[in-house]
Amino acid sequence: MAKRPITKETGEAAILGGAVLGGGGGGSMEKGRLNLRGALEAGEVVLADIDDIPPDTVLITGSAVGAPAAAEARVEPKDYVRVVEILKENGCPAPGGFIPNECGGSSITNGWVPAALMGLPVVDALCNGRAHPTGVMGSMGLHRDPGYVSRQSAAGGDREKGLYLELHVAGKLGSASSMIRAAADKSGGLVAVARNPVAASYARAHGACGALRQAMDLGERMRKAMPRGGDVVLASILNFLGGEHMVTGAVARKEIVTRGGFDSGSVIVGDFETTFWNEYMTLESRGERLATFPDLIMTLDAGSGLPVTTAEVKEGQTVILFVVPADRLILGEGMRCMELMEEIEPVVGKKIVEYIR
Structure with missing residues (x-):
């Protein structure tokens, strides 16, 4: 794939498909559209395949970290530019491109604004082709290199509230x-x-190359299906990714706790119970484990077919619950590190590692 501009239409498709691949996390499509609009107003957003990037090019990961359901959460497009400036002010080399940290309704657009402003490409070598709760999970296995020094910058918060x-x-x-x-x-x-x-060579070896294009293709299929309702949208997803429809029904109960910059809790639909840590982590029915992160467990609004994240889903809402096996996704190296999967268990109160195939 040669370098090509991301347009409003292809950007919207990436956001829609990315929201499904977020697996309950990855931020809201509303924030993704805000980033897309900011990027297109800033300049041209160019998508490049990793094979079109010289291997020694420095790539920076764009991300958003936090609890999407937090009442006072606020990040503006200019904050995504400021964090790049902060890295450069602290001695980091100038980047030659940006990679989003993961798929998600907003996170798939991370890095797009500074890329447009700086005239640099967004490179299709995401850290992960689904969303994940911790930054280390989206670091392509760098935590296993004892000599690697991680440099990270953050900016955000409501300025008017201090x-x-x-x-x-x-x-x-x-x-x-x-x-x-x-x-x-x-x-x-x-x-x-x-x-x-x-280096781009590292991202090529350890990232989720092609995941952004997968999200665009998925989103385009969903967009065409949406006028015919949620069941048809679901069929478009499962025909593209594979997977299985679990249940359609009203959310009987949702429990959520926002603590330490994370959302965690559970969602129950009929006989099916999920746990989540930003993203859906487990799915069980009558005591039987049916899916385990990094399998994709996801909800759609049954009427519209729009993706519904764990932060957005509401008690009484009629949703479609489905699963896509992890081997049908494009995953980064962090999803193959079992020591990172162990961190999930005390948060959701469920075994994880023993269920990962």
């Missing part, structure tokens, strides 16, 4: 990510982040 803050941190990847998560908590729940400069 919650805006900026931060730069350098150190071991896990420690740096924890500091960024704390910044999200202190700023009201969400921050824009730029992090982990790497």
Whole structure:
């Protein structure tokens, strides 16, 4: 795939498909559209295949970290530019391109605004082709390199309420990510982040190459199906990704706790119970485990077919619950690190590692 502009139409498709691939997380489509609009107003947004990028080119990951359901969460498009400036002010090399950290309704657009302003490409080598809760999960296995120094910057928060803050941190990847998560908590729940400069050759070997294009293709199929309702949208998703429809029904109960920059809790639809940590983590029915992260567990609004995240789903809402196996997704190296999967277990109170195929 040669370099080509992301238009309003293809950007909207990426946001829609990305929202499904977010698996309950990855931010809202509303915020994604805000980023898309900001990027298109700033200049041309060019999408490039990783094979079109010289291997020694420095790529920076664009991200957003926090709890999307937090009442005071606020990140503006200009914050995504500021975080790149902060990295450069602290000695990081100038980037030659940007990679989004994951798929999601807004996170798939991370890096688009500074890319447009700086005249640099968005490279289709995402850190992960689905959404994930922790920054380390979206760092392409860099935490396994004892010599790697993670450099991360954050900016966000409601300026009018005095919650805006900026931060730069350098150190071991896990420690740096924890500091960024704390910044999200202190700023009201969400921050824009730029992090982990790497060579394009590393992203090619360890990233989710082609995931952005997959989201665009998925979103275009969904867009065409939407006039015919949720069941037809579901069919368009399963025909493209594979997977299985679990249940359509009203949300009987939703429990959510926002703490430490994360959302966690559970959603029950009929006999089916999910747990989530930003993203859906487990799905069970009558005590039987049916799906486990990084499998894609996702909900759609039954009427419109629009993706519904864990932050957005409401008790009484009629939803379509479906599953796509992990082997049908384009995943980054972080999804193959079982030591990171272990971190999920105490949060959701369920075994994870023993269920991952």
